[in-house]
Amino acid sequence: MRAGWKTEALGSLCDILDNQRKPITKRDRTPGEYPYYGATGILDFVEGYLFDEPLVLVGEDGAKWGSGENTAFAIQGKCWVNNHAHVLRPHRSVLTDNWLIYFLVHSDISEFVSGLTVPKLNQGNLREIPLPVPPLSEQQRIVGILDETFEGIATAKANAEKNLQNARALFESHLQSVFTQRGEGWVEKTIGECFKVKSGDFLPAKVMIETGNIDVYGGNGIAGKHNAKNLSGENIVIGRVGAKCGNVRHVIGDLWLTDNAFYISEFYCEVDLAFMERLLTLKNLRNSARQAAQPVISYTTIKDVVLEFPVSKAVQKEIADMIDTLEIETQRLESIYQQKLAALEALKKSLLHQAFSGHL
Secondary structure, three states: OOOEEEEEEEEHHHEHHHHHOOOOHHHHEEEEEEEEEEOOOOOEEOOOOOEEEOOOEEEOOOOOOOOOOOOOOOOOOOEEEEOOEEEEEEEEOOOOOOHHHHHHHHOHHHHEEOOOOOOOOHHHHHHHHHHEEHHHHHHHHHHHHHHHHHHHHHHHHHHHHHHHHHHHHHHHHHHHHHHHOOOEOOOOOHHHHEEEEEEEEOOHHHOOOOOOEEEEEEEEEEEEEOOOEHHHOOOEEEEEEOOOOOOOOEOOEEEEEEOOOEEEEEEEOOOOOOHHHHHHOOOHHHHEEEEOOOOOHHHHHHOEEEEEOOOOOOHHHHHHHHHHHHHHHHHHHHHHHHHHHHHOOOOOOOOHHHHOOOOO
């Protein structure tokens, strides 16, 4: 640490007001205007309040205590706090609220947490957490830098997240328009008029061999590996049973298909399989599922779903190729925005590390 800094136990730097907290069960809460706080933030709004001053809350249980988690946060004004958050009043002649909050959010204090079934940062351990304490003016200077910088980072992250959402939304919008703005040469046929489906074969879980090199497809997608196949070539696979039933995949090569999935066994018209994968996915076949213990689709439930497509297989392929190209570009943009978000998060951690090691 920088010269002039010292380290003190958190308990010597704050008044801990936990004895003023009071939990209220949900059924006993009277709705009102005052925020009711728990370990991670506002849980409700209630009638009446316990505190009316600037304070710092630190999760006692039901929180997370790793670096970068929402371990501590500021509150002010009239509010109620339950018994899942410690209530701290910093000694403001030596410690600023935001210095304390930044430190606790930046630090991994999980070593001070006890309990396996119900992890808890008890008050005794909270008091022992060592805190670097520079002079008050230095705390204020560093906190000012962090506040300003983090505001800029928050704006940049919001823009990147919006761009990430926009990239995916633009792709989905274009995908919808391709199949709704159909022109000359398009037809409408039901699934039953287009193809026939069959189920795969039962495969006990214990028979799946993890060292096999053939993918096993079940109702929710790839379910494991096997050393045998029951389908090969090009196939359209449709999940039949499970949480993701109705999912559609264009599979090329050897596979084992379980009885929890369909494959198109016979076509009654010419189709490009990549195009058909897109079209069936867009139809969201899961909406046709029977709701039982787990959702199930059958040929009976999907055979009347109407498909719109160009008669020409060549045109279908052109559309599928165009969608693939657009999706690749969308994924490239998404990767750029994800990298930017990761870089901004890394910058935050770097700044906090510099701040508390005396290098900012």
